[in-house]
Amino acid sequence: MRIDNLTQNLIASAQAQQVQAEDDTFKTRLEAAMSEKDKDKLRTVCQDFESVFLNMMLQSMRNTVPKSEFLGQDKGREMFEGLLDQELTKDMAKTGGVGLADMLFKQLTINQNKPISDTK
Numbered sequence: 001m002r003i004d005n006l007t008q009n010l011i012a013s014a015q016a017q018q019v020q021a022e023d024d025t026f027k028t029r030l031e032a033a034m035s036e037k038d039k040d041k042l043r044t045v046c047q048d049f050e051s052v053f054l055n056m057m058l059q060s061m062r063n064t065v066p067k068s069e070f071l072g073q074d075k076g077r078e079m080f081e082g083l084l085d086q087e088l089t090k091d092m093a094k095t096g097g098v099g100l101a102d103m104l105f106k107q108l109t110i111n112q113n114k115p116i117s118d119t120k
Contacts, residue, residue, distance in 0.1 A: 026052075034108065043105050047093040050101035054089035 026049060033041035062081065093101055 039109065042108060043101070046101040046105040046108070047097075049104060050097045051086075051089045051093040053100060054092055054097060055085055058085045058089060 026045065029041070029045045029048075032038075033045050059082075062085070089097075096102070
């Protein structure tokens with residue numbers, strides 16, 4: 001039982017570090033796309049943002065489902081499901097998802113053409 005707690009703490013720490021790294025990467029990629037006025041890069045960043053949002057939503061939904069002892073639960077299965085969710089949400093965002101990437105892209109391209117003082 002003590003090892004399970006340690007494993008859970010390590011997984012939670014790794015996930016927190018991954019989220020922080022994704023936030024930093026997203027911010028720098030967004031700033032680069034906006035300053036370069038590169039619409040392809042901006043669209044990709046918006047799709048990545050939607051992918052992260054959908055992944056968080058999918059994880060929250062998965063956490064509401066009661067665990068069954070029929071197939072068993074172990075750390076390997078949880079890791080596989082997490083990786084599967086990441087890939088599913090990337091594909092969902094690229095094919096339109098819930099439309100968040102498109103709305104974000106439209107709003108950012110509108111703001112891209114305005115002077116900084118007008119965006120407040």
